[in-house]
Amino acid sequence: MTYSDATVWWIIAILGIGTFLIRFSFLGLIGSRPMPAWVLRHLRYTSVAILPGLVAPLVIFPAATGGSPDPARLAAAAVTIGIGYWTKGVVRAMVCGAVTLFAVQYLLG
Incomplete structure (x- = not known):
């Protein structure tokens, strides 16, 4: 498969946002509260x-x-x-x- 440069950059951006949201869900949302x-x-x-x-x-x-x-x-x-x-x-x-x-x-x- 061959992807255009724009498609590759969109994939990288979407994966970067997804990774950020996964990490933020632990660090940003519950990072300041004590864990059970x-x-x-x-x-x-x-x-x-x-x-x-x-x-x-x-x-x-x-x-x-x-x-x-x-x-x-x-x-x-x-x-x-x-x-x-x-x-x-x-x-x-x-x-x-x-x-x-x-x-x-x-x-x-």
Whole structure:
């Protein structure tokens, strides 16, 4: 499909407005009011629920290797899961996983 430049810009504008309205509904409309305890309890698990969905395809089918898993990414994923489970810290787990990824890639050449 080929779209004209004007159509592409209209699509970008509409998607931008839609994204703004979704975010504004949380931040602008209810941002100044206290949230119920059950909402806060569920929001604690947002990063734990989203992060694996973003990272798993990059570990199992990495574009850098043509879609085949490699030892560096599998080792980094294992370290990230282990450190995350052990320390219960998302940032520490991601940093340790990144260090492992770069270290194994360096060692393997």
